[in-house]
Amino acid sequence: MTTDLTIVAGDEIWDALGAAASGVLGARRDSDGTVCVLGPDIALGPEEYVLRKEDGVTVVRAGSAAGAFRALTRIRRGDHPADVYRDAPAHPWRGLMLDVARWFVPVEELIVLIDQLAARRLNVLHLHLTDDQGWRIPIPGWSRLTEIGAWRDGTTTRGAPIEGAPDPRADDDWGHGHRHDGVRHGGHYTRADLERVVAYAAERFVTVVPEIDLPGHMQAAIAAYPQLGVGAPDLPVATRFGLGPNLLAPTTEVERFIGDVLDEVCDIFPGTHVHVGGDEPRLETWRQDPVSIARAAELGLPDTDALRRWFVDIAASRLRGRGRTALYWYDGEVLSEEAIAVSWLADDGGVAAARRGAQVITADHTRTYLNYFARDDDTNPFACGIVLDEARAARFRAVPEMTDDELAGAFLGGQAQLWTEYAPHREARESLLFPRLDLIAEALWNGGSHP
Incomplete structure (x- = not known):
């Protein structure tokens, strides 16, 4: 079953991420969301991301749209930590x-x-x-x-x-x-x-x-x-x-x-x-x-x-x-x-x-x-x-x-x-x-x- 995720994100990352997220995750962008994808963070690797819980909203920081996608994949799996979690692949x-x-x-x-x-x-x-x-x-x-x-x-x-x-x-x-x-x-x-x-x-x-x-x-x-x-x-x-x-x-x-x-x-x-x-x-x-x-x-x-x-x-x-x-x-x-x-x-x-x-x-x-x-x-x-x-x-x-x-x-x-x-x-x-x-x-x- 596909999980609906609500995304609050700027156009600059949604343009790169939207087709991927909607195709696999059933994600949609909405102003009253529970997942907020921030713009790319150049301090993070291309597929690296950080998840943080803030007032009931899961905030995603990632090094690129690929990293945000990996974060959303993790969220869909439902096994991410409740507070703060940083993750990156061991191999490219x-x-x-x-x-x-x-x-x-x-x-x-x-x-x-x-x-x-x-x-x-x-x-x-x-x-x-x-x-x-x-x-x-x-x-x-x-x-x-x-x-x-x-x-x-x-x-x-x-x-x-x-x-x-x-x-x-x-x-x-x-x-x-x-x-x-x-x-x-x-x-x-x-x-x-x-x-x-x-x-x-x-x-x-x-x-x-x-x-x-x-x-x-x-x-x-x-x-x-x-x-x-x-x-x-x-x-x-x-x-x-x-x-x-x-x-x-x-x-x-x-x-x-x-x-x-x-x-x-x-x-x-x-x-x-x-x-x-x-x-x-x-x-x-x-x-x-x-x-x-x-x-x-x-x-x-x-x-x-x-x-x-x-x-x-x-x-x-x-x-x-x-x-x-x-x-x-x-x-x-x-x-x-x-x-x-x-x-x-x-x-x-x-x-x-x-x-x-x-x-x-x-x-x-x-x-x-x-x-x-x-x-x-x-x-x-x-x-x-x-x-x-x-x-x-x-x-x-x-x-x-x-x-x-x-x-x-x-x-x-x-x-x-x-x-x-x-x-x-x-x-x-x-x-x-x-x-x-x-x-x-x-x-x-x-x-x-x-x-």
Whole structure:
């Protein structure tokens, strides 16, 4: 149920706050109110706020409209102290990554999700828009990306754990089955769809961060345009989950393709960050390809393995020219001196990247992958992988325990991840998200302490 709040505020803050407050909180401005939002206080941080009870009125001071919004969110929850309370987030980056490439997620579900993030004081929605199993964003001049790349002929499935049957979590390929449902699946957003999502999120002080995963995880694009792939293979959009061997070819046409894609992404998404993937390339594909070997030599690279970093650098450079900063999935190898490392796999939690001067966003899969089983005896048919229970999720920390004090400032925050291999609809996805997302969100806001 939406709580009606009465706001007494000057136009200068209401103009920035009104759409957000009314959209999530049901707030309205009135001259006889019980909540008074004062103008921005430059002595406070952007999302910092102070609540004070004065003659039955809750007075809100905040460093910006975003801070006032966080204050109103707190008031709606009804757990703020009675007299004076000052609060601020421990980390500026508090997010959720949603994989919309493996299963297309309708716009209306994204709208609901944004409200759910805002209510939990998360401020980033990272959309994984492309992968082997689907391409979800239209790019001018590359129409086949959505005509062909957005659709697959079916999906490999696996059943839920059955009593007396082998536990799928013990399989070498993490329970990936070999049955094919034969059901065509796909979909893509229009530019107007994505602009609507971005605008709706901005009104709730949530930034949408798009991801175009390269140079691997590109089979959907290669299915649409075979010349983009090593050896120009004739491939379908992938129907199976897991890693495939296909990589982008290190050609001038592919460089143009990357530029066209990232330019359109920057036109649609006004935020300062764009994720470019960089993860899990099957390096042997380049190693065995004469064209890739020759191009690596032409570029002065030590070997074809260095093409991984070369691709990320191309993307980061293009984004820098558009006033954006690149992010990439960090798995122990720093792929760019200027990009932000999203640490998901490395045993050191990104500490080595921080020591090399990188900024880091923590996404430790053992504590943030919400597609994992929630309990040892979890029978959720949409879960997979290892066990991430609620206690472990609550212990998530954006700054790894092994971090030296002088490196702590390199960690911008963290985010939860929902990969959707076996979560084909909203009910499935929400069964995985909650309540573990609540716990991670609290840890990101409080930094490990609780009010």
